[in-house]
Amino acid sequence: MLAAMMTAVWRGREEITTVPITYPLHFGTLAMALALTPVLLLRAKGVRLHRFLGYVWIAAMVTTAIDSFFIRDLNDGGFSLIHLLSILTIVVSWRIVSAARRGDHAAHRKHVHGIIIGALLVAGTFTFMFGRLFDVWLNLGG
Secondary structure (H helix, E strand, O other), X not given: OHHHHHXXXXXXXXXXXXXXXXXXXXXXXXXXXXXXXXHHHHOOOOOHHHHHHHHHHHHHHHHHHHHHOOOOOOHHHOOOOHHHHHHHHHHXXXXXXXXXXHOOHHHHHHHHHHHHHHHHHHHHHHOOOOOOHHHHHHOOOO
């Protein structure tokens, strides 16, 4: 997903200055979350580095979700179904932190896996379809 996103941004680099600032912010926070995901999943859990990077990851996810409310190119400027995933991301992000602080590792893991599938994979896949910006950029000169 990160490679596809970076390819789209690279192909659309000449147009990136013409889009609202919400887009580059969205791309940056999303890239951070995508890059940190395998690190957090594959490295030791519960250690100081995991907690620190986990908070960075949560901040990136929540910022991406909030920023999405300002990206409304579909539905004549209205909200779309993908915005429901943004609301869910904010709620689940709180649950991830809450479960970790309670020491409920099973709930923490379940919520993390859910948000990765729902917010990063499912919502991420939709950003490459239906003539949306990444779809357009991926098809530039390629």
